[in-house]
Amino acid sequence: MTTILQTEKLRVEYRSQEVRQGTKIALHGLNLEVRAGEVFGFLGPNGAGKTTTMNVLLGFTQPTSGTASLFGIDVRQPIARQRIGYLPELTYYYKFLTAEEILRFYAKIFGIASGEADKRIAELLKLVELEHAAKRPIKSYSKGMQQRVGLAQALINNPDLLILDEPTSGLDPLGRMKVREIIQRLKNEGKTVFFSSHELGEVETVCDRVGIVHQGELKAVGTVAEISRGHENLEKAFLKIVGFQTTTPL
Amino acid sequence: MNKIFALAGVVIKELYRRKDFYVLFVLTALLTLGAGTANFFHDDKIIRYVKDICLLLIWVSSIVIAIVTTARQIPAEREARTIFPLLAKPVSRGQVIAGKFLGCWLASGIALVVFYFFFAILNGTREHSWPVGIYLQALWMQWFLLAIVTAMVLLGSIYFAAPSSTNTICFIVVIGLLGLGGHLGKIALQQAPPVQNILMVLYFFIPHLEWYDLRDFVVYDQPMIAWPAIALATLYAAVWTAILLFLAWLGFRRKGLNT
Numbered sequence: 011m012t013t014i015l016q017t018e019k020l021r022v023e024y025r026s027q028e029v030r031q032g033t034k035i036a037l038h039g040l041n042l043e044v045r046a047g048e049v050f051g052f053l054g055p056n057g058a059g060k061t062t063t064m065n066v067l068l069g070f071t072q073p074t075s076g077t078a079s080l081f082g083i084d085v086r087q088p089i090a091r092q093r094i095g096y097l098p099e100l101t102y103y104y105k106f107l108t109a110e111e112i113l114r115f116y117a118k119i120f121g122i123a124s125g126e127a128d129k130r131i132a133e134l135l136k137l138v139e140l141e142h143a144a145k146r147p148i149k150s151y152s153k154g155m156q157q158r159v160g161l162a163q164a165l166i167n168n169p170d171l172l173i174l175d176e177p178t179s180g181l182d183p184l185g186r187m188k189v190r191e192i193i194q195r196l197k198n199e200g201k202t203v204f205f206s207s208h209e210l211g212e213v214e215t216v217c218d219r220v221g222i223v224h225q226g227e228l229k230a231v232g233t234v235a236e237i238s239r240g241h242e243n244l245e246k247a248f249l250k251i252v253g254f255q256t257t258t259p260l
Numbered sequence: 261m262n263k264i265f266a267l268a269g270v271v272i273k274e275l276y277r278r279k280d281f282y283v284l285f286v287l288t289a290l291l292t293l294g295a296g297t298a299n300f301f302h303d304d305k306i307i308r309y310v311k312d313i314c315l316l317l318i319w320v321s322s323i324v325i326a327i328v329t330t331a332r333q334i335p336a337e338r339e340a341r342t343i344f345p346l347l348a349k350p351v352s353r354g355q356v357i358a359g360k361f362l363g364c365w366l367a368s369g370i371a372l373v374v375f376y377f378f379f380a381i382l383n384g385t386r387e388h389s390w391p392v393g394i395y396l397q398a399l400w401m402q403w404f405l406l407a408i409v410t411a412m413v414l415l416g417s418i419y420f421a422a423p424s425s426t427n428t429i430c431f432i433v434v435i436g437l438l439g440l441g442g443h444l445g446k447i448a449l450q451q452a453p454p455v456q457n458i459l460m461v462l463y464f465f466i467p468h469l470e471w472y473d474l475r476d477f478v479v480y481d482q483p484m485i486a487w488p489a490i491a492l493a494t495l496y497a498a499v500w501t502a503i504l505l506f507l508a509w510l511g512f513r514r515k516g517l518n519t
Protein backbone atom coordinates (compact mmCIF):
# COMPACT_ATOMS: atom_id res chain seq x y z
CA MET A 11 0.00 0.00 0.00
CA THR A 12 1.26 3.46 -0.78
CA THR A 13 1.86 6.01 1.90
CA ILE A 14 0.15 9.26 1.08
CA LEU A 15 0.70 11.22 4.25
CA GLN A 16 3.99 11.12 6.03
CA THR A 17 5.89 12.98 8.70
CA GLU A 18 9.44 12.27 9.66
CA LYS A 19 11.00 13.36 12.94
CA LEU A 20 8.65 16.27 13.02
CA ARG A 21 9.51 18.76 15.71
CA VAL A 22 7.61 21.93 16.45
CA GLU A 23 8.58 24.42 19.10
CA TYR A 24 6.42 27.39 19.93
CA ARG A 25 8.35 30.36 21.12
CA SER A 26 6.40 31.88 23.92
CA GLN A 27 5.74 35.62 24.07
CA GLU A 28 6.88 35.73 27.67
CA VAL A 29 10.59 35.15 27.96
CA ARG A 30 10.35 33.39 31.28
CA GLN A 31 8.31 30.55 29.84
CA GLY A 32 10.84 29.77 27.16
CA THR A 33 9.80 27.50 24.32
CA LYS A 34 6.99 25.02 24.33
CA ILE A 35 7.68 21.83 22.46
CA ALA A 36 4.46 20.77 20.80
CA LEU A 37 5.85 17.90 18.72
CA HIS A 38 8.87 15.75 19.63
CA GLY A 39 10.05 14.08 16.47
CA LEU A 40 6.70 12.71 15.36
CA ASN A 41 6.76 9.93 12.78
CA LEU A 42 3.49 9.22 11.12
CA GLU A 43 2.35 7.31 8.05
CA VAL A 44 -1.11 7.15 6.59
CA ARG A 45 -1.73 4.76 3.74
CA ALA A 46 -3.96 5.15 0.74
CA GLY A 47 -7.56 4.15 1.27
CA GLU A 48 -7.61 3.93 5.03
CA VAL A 49 -9.48 5.84 7.68
CA PHE A 50 -6.90 6.85 10.21
CA GLY A 51 -7.95 8.13 13.61
CA PHE A 52 -5.49 10.48 15.23
CA LEU A 53 -6.27 10.13 18.87
CA GLY A 54 -4.93 12.05 21.81
CA PRO A 55 -5.90 14.09 24.83
CA ASN A 56 -6.26 17.87 24.56
CA GLY A 57 -2.93 19.53 23.97
CA ALA A 58 -1.30 16.35 22.65
CA GLY A 59 -0.27 17.99 19.39
CA LYS A 60 -2.98 16.88 16.97
CA THR A 61 -3.83 20.30 15.63
CA THR A 62 -0.15 21.21 15.46
CA THR A 63 0.52 18.16 13.28
CA MET A 64 -2.27 19.14 10.94
CA ASN A 65 -1.08 22.74 10.86
CA VAL A 66 2.30 21.54 9.65
CA LEU A 67 0.73 19.26 7.05
CA LEU A 68 -1.24 22.19 5.69
CA GLY A 69 1.69 24.58 5.71
CA PHE A 70 0.30 26.93 8.36
CA THR A 71 3.13 26.25 10.78
CA GLN A 72 6.77 25.77 9.88
CA PRO A 73 8.33 22.81 11.63
CA THR A 74 11.46 23.51 13.68
CA SER A 75 12.95 20.39 12.13
CA GLY A 76 11.84 17.27 10.33
CA THR A 77 9.76 16.93 7.19
CA ALA A 78 6.19 16.35 6.18
CA SER A 79 4.79 15.34 2.85
CA LEU A 80 1.46 14.67 1.17
CA PHE A 81 1.39 12.35 -1.84
CA GLY A 82 5.17 12.42 -1.68
CA ILE A 83 5.31 16.19 -2.15
CA ASP A 84 6.83 18.40 0.52
CA VAL A 85 4.07 20.31 2.27
CA ARG A 86 5.83 23.59 1.69
CA GLN A 87 4.76 23.42 -1.94
CA PRO A 88 1.18 24.57 -2.51
CA ILE A 89 0.66 21.85 -5.11
CA ALA A 90 0.84 19.26 -2.30
CA ARG A 91 -2.60 20.50 -1.32
CA GLN A 92 -4.21 19.98 -4.73
CA ARG A 93 -5.80 16.66 -3.81
CA ILE A 94 -6.71 17.22 -0.20
CA GLY A 95 -9.73 18.53 1.61
CA TYR A 96 -9.42 20.13 5.01
CA LEU A 97 -11.92 20.87 7.72
CA PRO A 98 -10.51 23.07 10.50
CA GLU A 99 -11.38 22.56 14.13
CA LEU A 100 -13.22 25.84 14.37
CA THR A 101 -13.84 28.10 11.45
CA TYR A 102 -16.03 30.78 10.24
CA TYR A 103 -16.45 31.38 6.55
CA TYR A 104 -16.70 34.70 4.75
CA LYS A 105 -19.88 35.94 6.38
CA PHE A 106 -20.92 38.22 3.56
CA LEU A 107 -20.88 35.45 0.96
CA THR A 108 -23.55 32.82 0.44
CA ALA A 109 -22.74 29.12 0.69
CA GLU A 110 -22.92 28.86 -3.05
CA GLU A 111 -20.53 31.78 -3.58
CA ILE A 112 -18.04 30.39 -1.12
CA LEU A 113 -18.02 27.05 -2.86
CA ARG A 114 -17.64 28.75 -6.22
CA PHE A 115 -14.73 30.79 -4.91
CA TYR A 116 -12.93 27.70 -3.62
CA ALA A 117 -13.64 25.89 -6.87
CA LYS A 118 -11.83 28.69 -8.69
CA ILE A 119 -8.89 28.37 -6.32
CA PHE A 120 -8.68 24.73 -7.34
CA GLY A 121 -8.94 25.68 -10.98
CA ILE A 122 -12.13 23.68 -11.50
CA ALA A 123 -13.90 24.60 -14.76
CA SER A 124 -17.13 26.50 -14.16
CA GLY A 125 -19.49 23.93 -15.68
CA GLU A 126 -18.03 21.18 -13.58
CA ALA A 127 -18.04 23.43 -10.53
CA ASP A 128 -21.77 24.09 -10.90
CA LYS A 129 -22.47 20.38 -10.91
CA ARG A 130 -20.21 19.73 -7.97
CA ILE A 131 -21.66 22.59 -5.93
CA ALA A 132 -25.21 21.34 -6.46
CA GLU A 133 -24.17 17.83 -5.37
CA LEU A 134 -22.40 19.08 -2.27
CA LEU A 135 -25.19 21.38 -1.17
CA LYS A 136 -27.48 18.39 -1.41
CA LEU A 137 -25.06 16.17 0.49
CA VAL A 138 -24.81 18.58 3.41
CA GLU A 139 -28.48 19.52 3.17
CA LEU A 140 -28.03 23.21 2.58
CA GLU A 141 -29.89 23.60 -0.71
CA HIS A 142 -32.60 25.69 0.88
CA ALA A 143 -30.09 28.15 2.36
CA ALA A 144 -27.62 28.25 -0.51
CA LYS A 145 -28.47 31.79 -1.52
CA ARG A 146 -28.39 33.31 1.94
CA PRO A 147 -25.30 34.94 3.40
CA ILE A 148 -23.41 32.74 5.85
CA LYS A 149 -23.91 35.24 8.62
CA SER A 150 -27.52 34.09 8.88
CA TYR A 151 -26.48 30.43 9.42
CA SER A 152 -26.58 28.48 12.64
CA LYS A 153 -23.42 26.87 13.96
CA GLY A 154 -24.38 23.46 12.66
CA MET A 155 -25.06 24.88 9.22
CA GLN A 156 -21.66 26.58 9.20
CA GLN A 157 -20.02 23.29 10.05
CA ARG A 158 -21.79 21.75 7.08
CA VAL A 159 -20.51 24.53 4.81
CA GLY A 160 -17.11 23.53 6.16
CA LEU A 161 -17.63 19.96 5.16
CA ALA A 162 -18.85 20.95 1.71
CA GLN A 163 -15.83 23.17 1.09
CA ALA A 164 -13.53 20.36 2.17
CA LEU A 165 -15.03 18.17 -0.55
CA ILE A 166 -15.19 20.71 -3.38
CA ASN A 167 -12.21 19.30 -5.27
CA ASN A 168 -13.31 15.68 -4.82
CA PRO A 169 -10.17 15.11 -2.73
CA ASP A 170 -8.32 11.84 -2.38
CA LEU A 171 -7.26 12.68 1.16
CA LEU A 172 -9.36 14.38 3.80
CA ILE A 173 -7.82 15.99 6.83
CA LEU A 174 -10.46 16.67 9.44
CA ASP A 175 -9.60 18.30 12.75
CA GLU A 176 -12.08 17.10 15.37
CA PRO A 177 -14.92 17.06 12.87
CA THR A 178 -17.58 16.12 15.38
CA SER A 179 -16.66 18.34 18.30
CA GLY A 180 -19.38 20.81 19.12
CA LEU A 181 -22.03 18.98 17.13
CA ASP A 182 -25.24 17.49 18.43
CA PRO A 183 -25.74 13.71 18.18
CA LEU A 184 -27.50 14.03 14.87
CA GLY A 185 -24.69 16.14 13.46
CA ARG A 186 -22.10 13.62 14.66
CA MET A 187 -24.01 10.82 13.09
CA LYS A 188 -24.12 12.69 9.81
CA VAL A 189 -20.37 13.33 9.85
CA ARG A 190 -19.64 9.69 10.61
CA GLU A 191 -21.92 8.68 7.75
CA ILE A 192 -20.03 10.96 5.39
CA ILE A 193 -16.67 9.55 6.52
CA GLN A 194 -17.97 6.04 5.89
CA ARG A 195 -19.20 7.04 2.48
CA LEU A 196 -15.85 8.59 1.55
CA LYS A 197 -14.10 5.43 2.65
CA ASN A 198 -16.37 3.38 0.43
CA GLU A 199 -15.42 5.63 -2.45
CA GLY A 200 -11.80 4.71 -1.81
CA LYS A 201 -10.73 7.97 -0.20
CA THR A 202 -8.25 8.32 2.60
CA VAL A 203 -9.43 10.06 5.73
CA PHE A 204 -7.12 11.39 8.41
CA PHE A 205 -9.04 12.80 11.33
CA SER A 206 -8.33 13.77 14.88
CA SER A 207 -10.51 13.10 17.82
CA HIS A 208 -10.48 12.62 21.52
CA GLU A 209 -13.56 10.50 21.48
CA LEU A 210 -12.81 6.84 21.57
CA GLY A 211 -16.22 5.51 20.65
CA GLU A 212 -16.20 7.37 17.41
CA VAL A 213 -12.74 6.18 16.49
CA GLU A 214 -13.58 2.59 17.28
CA THR A 215 -16.51 2.47 14.90
CA VAL A 216 -15.03 4.07 11.77
CA CYS A 217 -11.25 3.70 11.81
CA ASP A 218 -9.08 1.15 10.07
CA ARG A 219 -6.08 2.25 12.03
CA VAL A 220 -5.50 4.47 14.99
CA GLY A 221 -2.50 6.45 16.17
CA ILE A 222 -2.29 7.61 19.74
CA VAL A 223 -0.39 10.81 20.28
CA HIS A 224 0.58 12.11 23.68
CA GLN A 225 2.86 14.99 24.58
CA GLY A 226 3.95 15.40 21.00
CA GLU A 227 4.94 11.79 20.40
CA LEU A 228 3.23 8.92 18.67
CA LYS A 229 2.85 6.36 21.46
CA ALA A 230 1.05 3.61 19.62
CA VAL A 231 -0.21 2.88 16.15
CA GLY A 232 -2.19 0.00 14.68
CA THR A 233 -5.68 -1.35 14.25
CA VAL A 234 -8.10 -0.96 17.12
CA ALA A 235 -7.67 -4.68 17.85
CA GLU A 236 -3.87 -4.40 17.90
CA ILE A 237 -3.86 -1.47 20.24
CA SER A 238 -6.46 -2.95 22.56
CA ARG A 239 -4.58 -6.26 22.83
CA GLY A 240 -3.80 -7.07 26.43
CA HIS A 241 -6.34 -4.54 27.64
CA GLU A 242 -10.03 -4.76 28.27
CA ASN A 243 -10.86 -2.35 25.47
CA LEU A 244 -9.55 0.62 23.51
CA GLU A 245 -10.41 3.02 26.28
CA LYS A 246 -8.33 1.15 28.85
CA ALA A 247 -5.45 0.87 26.40
CA PHE A 248 -5.68 4.58 25.68
CA LEU A 249 -5.70 5.53 29.34
CA LYS A 250 -2.72 3.29 29.99
CA ILE A 251 -0.78 4.85 27.10
CA VAL A 252 -1.42 8.41 28.17
CA GLY A 253 -0.37 7.44 31.68
CA PHE A 254 -3.64 7.84 33.44
CA GLN A 255 -3.91 5.82 36.65
CA THR A 256 -7.27 5.12 38.12
CA THR A 257 -6.70 5.27 41.84
CA THR A 258 -10.12 4.16 42.88
CA PRO A 259 -11.90 1.36 41.08
CA LEU A 260 -15.03 2.68 39.43
CA MET B 261 -3.69 34.05 -12.41
CA ASN B 262 -7.30 32.86 -12.06
CA LYS B 263 -6.66 32.25 -8.39
CA ILE B 264 -5.52 35.84 -7.97
CA PHE B 265 -8.64 37.10 -9.74
CA ALA B 266 -10.85 34.88 -7.59
CA LEU B 267 -9.24 36.34 -4.46
CA ALA B 268 -9.64 39.87 -5.78
CA GLY B 269 -13.27 39.14 -6.57
CA VAL B 270 -13.98 38.28 -2.94
CA VAL B 271 -12.40 41.53 -1.79
CA ILE B 272 -14.60 43.56 -4.11
CA LYS B 273 -17.72 41.58 -3.24
CA GLU B 274 -17.13 42.16 0.44
CA LEU B 275 -16.67 45.87 -0.13
CA TYR B 276 -19.91 46.42 -1.88
CA ARG B 277 -21.79 44.35 0.65
CA ARG B 278 -20.40 46.25 3.61
CA LYS B 279 -22.14 49.44 4.54
CA ASP B 280 -19.26 51.46 5.95
CA PHE B 281 -17.69 51.73 2.53
CA TYR B 282 -20.77 53.40 1.17
CA VAL B 283 -20.79 56.05 3.86
CA LEU B 284 -17.54 57.59 2.68
CA PHE B 285 -18.34 56.97 -0.92
CA VAL B 286 -21.76 58.58 -0.85
CA LEU B 287 -20.52 61.39 1.34
CA THR B 288 -17.81 62.31 -1.14
CA ALA B 289 -20.20 62.10 -4.04
CA LEU B 290 -22.69 64.35 -2.24
CA LEU B 291 -20.10 66.88 -1.21
CA THR B 292 -18.74 67.06 -4.72
CA LEU B 293 -22.26 67.58 -5.90
CA GLY B 294 -22.90 70.25 -3.29
CA ALA B 295 -19.74 72.13 -4.09
CA GLY B 296 -20.51 71.83 -7.77
CA THR B 297 -23.80 73.63 -7.44
CA ALA B 298 -22.05 76.57 -5.81
CA ASN B 299 -21.68 78.35 -9.13
CA PHE B 300 -23.72 81.38 -8.21
CA PHE B 301 -20.59 83.52 -8.05
CA HIS B 302 -19.41 84.02 -11.54
CA ASP B 303 -15.97 84.61 -10.29
CA ASP B 304 -13.13 82.59 -11.73
CA LYS B 305 -11.25 82.58 -8.47
CA ILE B 306 -14.11 81.15 -6.52
CA ILE B 307 -14.86 78.56 -9.14
CA ARG B 308 -11.26 77.49 -9.04
CA TYR B 309 -11.37 77.36 -5.31
CA VAL B 310 -14.45 75.16 -5.40
CA LYS B 311 -12.78 72.87 -7.90
CA ASP B 312 -9.75 72.69 -5.71
CA ILE B 313 -11.84 71.71 -2.72
CA CYS B 314 -13.67 69.05 -4.70
CA LEU B 315 -10.43 67.51 -5.87
CA LEU B 316 -8.94 67.60 -2.41
CA LEU B 317 -12.00 65.80 -1.16
CA ILE B 318 -11.64 63.15 -3.84
CA TRP B 319 -7.99 62.77 -2.93
CA VAL B 320 -8.44 62.39 0.76
CA SER B 321 -11.45 60.16 0.38
CA SER B 322 -9.81 57.79 -2.09
CA ILE B 323 -6.69 57.53 0.02
CA VAL B 324 -8.77 56.81 3.11
CA ILE B 325 -10.79 54.19 1.24
CA ALA B 326 -7.60 52.54 -0.04
CA ILE B 327 -5.92 52.51 3.35
CA VAL B 328 -8.87 51.38 5.43
CA THR B 329 -9.91 48.65 3.01
CA THR B 330 -6.45 47.25 2.61
CA ALA B 331 -5.39 47.40 6.23
CA ARG B 332 -8.12 45.09 7.37
CA GLN B 333 -7.80 42.41 4.71
CA ILE B 334 -5.23 40.04 6.17
CA PRO B 335 -5.94 40.70 9.86
CA ALA B 336 -9.64 40.03 9.20
CA GLU B 337 -8.80 36.75 7.46
CA ARG B 338 -6.77 35.71 10.46
CA GLU B 339 -9.25 36.86 13.02
CA ALA B 340 -12.22 35.20 11.34
CA ARG B 341 -9.96 32.21 10.64
CA THR B 342 -10.97 32.18 7.00
CA ILE B 343 -7.27 32.16 6.18
CA PHE B 344 -7.07 28.50 7.21
CA PRO B 345 -9.47 26.87 4.79
CA LEU B 346 -8.05 29.22 2.18
CA LEU B 347 -4.39 28.35 2.66
CA ALA B 348 -5.27 24.67 2.91
CA LYS B 349 -6.05 24.92 -0.79
CA PRO B 350 -3.37 24.88 -3.45
CA VAL B 351 -2.78 28.60 -3.26
CA SER B 352 0.53 30.14 -2.31
CA ARG B 353 0.89 32.95 0.14
CA GLY B 354 2.29 35.08 -2.67
CA GLN B 355 -0.95 34.58 -4.57
CA VAL B 356 -2.93 35.60 -1.51
CA ILE B 357 -0.93 38.84 -1.27
CA ALA B 358 -1.32 39.47 -4.98
CA GLY B 359 -5.06 38.77 -4.88
CA LYS B 360 -5.65 41.04 -1.93
CA PHE B 361 -3.62 43.78 -3.56
CA LEU B 362 -5.45 43.49 -6.83
CA GLY B 363 -8.86 43.49 -5.14
CA CYS B 364 -8.13 46.58 -3.08
CA TRP B 365 -6.50 48.42 -5.93
CA LEU B 366 -9.34 47.68 -8.35
CA ALA B 367 -11.87 48.71 -5.73
CA SER B 368 -10.15 52.03 -5.19
CA GLY B 369 -9.96 52.43 -8.96
CA ILE B 370 -13.71 51.93 -9.23
CA ALA B 371 -14.26 54.56 -6.54
CA LEU B 372 -11.97 56.95 -8.42
CA VAL B 373 -13.76 56.50 -11.69
CA VAL B 374 -17.07 57.33 -10.03
CA PHE B 375 -15.61 60.38 -8.28
CA TYR B 376 -14.02 61.75 -11.43
CA PHE B 377 -17.16 61.05 -13.38
CA PHE B 378 -19.13 63.24 -10.97
CA PHE B 379 -16.49 65.89 -11.11
CA ALA B 380 -16.37 65.93 -14.89
CA ILE B 381 -20.14 66.10 -15.23
CA LEU B 382 -20.38 69.01 -12.82
CA ASN B 383 -17.63 71.00 -14.43
CA GLY B 384 -18.84 70.21 -17.88
CA THR B 385 -22.36 71.42 -17.25
CA ARG B 386 -21.09 74.57 -15.59
CA GLU B 387 -18.25 75.57 -17.83
CA HIS B 388 -19.19 73.76 -21.00
CA SER B 389 -15.68 72.51 -21.35
CA TRP B 390 -14.70 68.86 -21.37
CA PRO B 391 -10.96 68.51 -20.87
CA VAL B 392 -11.33 64.73 -20.84
CA GLY B 393 -7.65 64.20 -21.57
CA ILE B 394 -6.38 65.87 -18.46
CA TYR B 395 -9.07 64.20 -16.35
CA LEU B 396 -7.96 60.83 -17.62
CA GLN B 397 -4.35 61.64 -16.89
CA ALA B 398 -5.17 62.87 -13.40
CA LEU B 399 -7.24 59.76 -12.72
CA TRP B 400 -4.60 57.46 -14.09
CA MET B 401 -1.85 59.02 -12.02
CA GLN B 402 -3.92 59.01 -8.90
CA TRP B 403 -4.77 55.38 -9.43
CA PHE B 404 -1.08 54.51 -9.64
CA LEU B 405 -0.42 56.50 -6.52
CA LEU B 406 -3.07 54.33 -4.88
CA ALA B 407 -1.19 51.25 -6.10
CA ILE B 408 1.83 52.32 -4.08
CA VAL B 409 -0.37 53.18 -1.12
CA THR B 410 -2.23 49.86 -1.26
CA ALA B 411 1.00 47.87 -1.44
CA MET B 412 2.44 49.87 1.44
CA VAL B 413 -0.62 49.25 3.60
CA LEU B 414 -0.58 45.54 2.80
CA LEU B 415 3.03 45.43 3.94
CA GLY B 416 2.11 47.30 7.11
CA SER B 417 -0.81 44.97 7.82
CA ILE B 418 1.57 42.03 7.96
CA TYR B 419 3.81 43.58 10.55
CA PHE B 420 1.29 45.46 12.69
CA ALA B 421 -1.32 43.16 14.11
CA ALA B 422 -4.05 45.74 14.61
CA PRO B 423 -5.59 47.38 11.53
CA SER B 424 -5.96 50.60 13.50
CA SER B 425 -2.19 50.98 13.92
CA THR B 426 -1.65 50.16 10.25
CA ASN B 427 -4.25 52.78 9.34
CA THR B 428 -2.68 55.50 11.45
CA ILE B 429 0.90 54.82 10.49
CA CYS B 430 0.18 54.50 6.80
CA PHE B 431 -1.93 57.63 6.78
CA ILE B 432 0.86 59.61 8.43
CA VAL B 433 3.45 58.18 6.05
CA VAL B 434 1.35 58.96 2.98
CA ILE B 435 0.61 62.51 4.12
CA GLY B 436 4.26 62.93 5.04
CA LEU B 437 5.46 61.71 1.66
CA LEU B 438 2.97 63.87 -0.18
CA GLY B 439 3.81 66.96 1.84
CA LEU B 440 7.52 66.56 2.19
CA GLY B 441 8.57 64.58 -0.86
CA GLY B 442 8.85 67.53 -3.19
CA HIS B 443 10.47 69.89 -0.72
CA LEU B 444 13.10 67.51 0.51
CA GLY B 445 15.36 68.25 -2.43
CA LYS B 446 15.08 71.99 -1.91
CA ILE B 447 15.62 71.69 1.82
CA ALA B 448 18.66 69.54 1.20
CA LEU B 449 20.28 72.20 -0.95
CA GLN B 450 20.05 74.71 1.88
CA GLN B 451 21.88 72.48 4.35
CA ALA B 452 25.53 72.00 5.16
CA PRO B 453 27.25 68.93 3.66
CA PRO B 454 26.68 66.00 6.03
CA VAL B 455 23.00 66.77 6.49
CA GLN B 456 22.70 67.69 2.85
CA ASN B 457 24.06 64.36 1.70
CA ILE B 458 21.79 62.43 3.97
CA LEU B 459 18.77 64.37 2.77
CA MET B 460 19.75 63.90 -0.85
CA VAL B 461 20.03 60.18 -0.41
CA LEU B 462 16.70 60.17 1.34
CA TYR B 463 15.19 62.23 -1.46
CA PHE B 464 16.39 59.66 -3.89
CA PHE B 465 15.11 56.66 -1.99
CA ILE B 466 11.61 57.61 -0.94
CA PRO B 467 8.63 57.00 -3.20
CA HIS B 468 7.67 60.34 -4.70
CA LEU B 469 3.93 60.33 -4.30
CA GLU B 470 3.71 64.06 -5.01
CA TRP B 471 4.48 63.44 -8.69
CA TYR B 472 1.11 61.80 -9.01
CA ASP B 473 -0.77 64.86 -7.92
CA LEU B 474 -2.17 66.53 -11.03
CA ARG B 475 -4.80 68.55 -9.24
CA ASP B 476 -3.33 71.90 -10.25
CA PHE B 477 -3.37 70.88 -13.89
CA VAL B 478 -7.08 70.24 -13.63
CA VAL B 479 -7.87 73.35 -11.62
CA TYR B 480 -5.90 75.73 -13.85
CA ASP B 481 -7.02 74.13 -17.12
CA GLN B 482 -3.49 73.27 -18.08
CA PRO B 483 -2.69 71.40 -21.26
CA MET B 484 -2.14 67.68 -21.05
CA ILE B 485 1.11 66.19 -19.90
CA ALA B 486 3.31 64.47 -22.44
CA TRP B 487 2.46 60.76 -22.53
CA PRO B 488 6.06 59.58 -22.19
CA ALA B 489 6.21 61.38 -18.84
CA ILE B 490 3.04 59.60 -17.76
CA ALA B 491 4.46 56.29 -18.91
CA LEU B 492 7.62 56.88 -16.93
CA ALA B 493 5.67 57.77 -13.82
CA THR B 494 3.57 54.65 -14.29
CA LEU B 495 6.69 52.55 -14.49
CA TYR B 496 8.10 54.20 -11.38
CA ALA B 497 4.88 53.44 -9.49
CA ALA B 498 4.89 49.86 -10.74
CA VAL B 499 8.44 49.35 -9.50
CA TRP B 500 7.64 50.76 -6.07
CA THR B 501 4.48 48.68 -5.86
CA ALA B 502 6.41 45.56 -6.79
CA ILE B 503 9.09 46.26 -4.17
CA LEU B 504 6.51 46.82 -1.43
CA LEU B 505 4.54 43.72 -2.40
CA PHE B 506 7.74 41.71 -2.44
CA LEU B 507 8.53 42.87 1.10
CA ALA B 508 4.98 42.00 2.16
CA TRP B 509 5.41 38.54 0.68
CA LEU B 510 8.75 38.09 2.48
CA GLY B 511 7.05 38.86 5.77
CA PHE B 512 4.03 36.69 5.10
CA ARG B 513 5.74 33.76 3.42
CA ARG B 514 7.02 32.03 6.54
CA LYS B 515 4.72 33.56 9.07
CA GLY B 516 3.39 30.95 11.48
CA LEU B 517 -0.37 31.01 11.58
CA ASN B 518 -1.82 29.28 14.57
CA THR B 519 -5.29 27.93 14.62
Ligand SMILES: Nc1ncnc2c1ncn2[C@@H]1O[C@H](COP(=O)(O)OP(=O)(O)O)[C@@H](O)[C@H]1O
Nearest residue numbers: 024034036055056057058059060061062063518
Ligand atom coordinates in the same frame (compact mmCIF):
# COMPACT_ATOMS: atom_id res chain seq x y z
N1 LIG C 1 0.50 29.20 19.31
C1 LIG C 1 0.95 28.45 20.33
N2 LIG C 1 1.87 28.95 21.19
C2 LIG C 1 2.34 28.21 22.20
N3 LIG C 1 1.95 26.96 22.45
C3 LIG C 1 1.04 26.41 21.64
C4 LIG C 1 0.48 27.12 20.53
N4 LIG C 1 -0.40 26.32 19.90
C5 LIG C 1 -0.41 25.15 20.58
N5 LIG C 1 0.45 25.20 21.62
C6 LIG C 1 0.73 24.12 22.56
O1 LIG C 1 1.15 22.99 21.85
C7 LIG C 1 0.59 21.82 22.40
C8 LIG C 1 -0.16 21.06 21.34
O2 LIG C 1 -1.32 21.78 20.99
P1 LIG C 1 -2.37 21.27 19.91
O3 LIG C 1 -1.64 20.75 18.74
O4 LIG C 1 -3.34 22.35 19.67
O5 LIG C 1 -3.08 20.08 20.68
P2 LIG C 1 -4.40 19.25 20.33
O6 LIG C 1 -4.93 19.70 19.02
O7 LIG C 1 -3.95 17.83 20.32
O8 LIG C 1 -5.36 19.50 21.42
C9 LIG C 1 -0.27 22.25 23.55
O9 LIG C 1 0.46 22.05 24.75
C10 LIG C 1 -0.52 23.69 23.31
O10 LIG C 1 -0.64 24.39 24.53
Ligand SMILES: [Mg+2]
Nearest residue numbers: 060061062099
Ligand atom coordinates in the same frame (compact mmCIF):
# COMPACT_ATOMS: atom_id res chain seq x y z
MG1 LIG D 1 -6.77 20.50 18.50
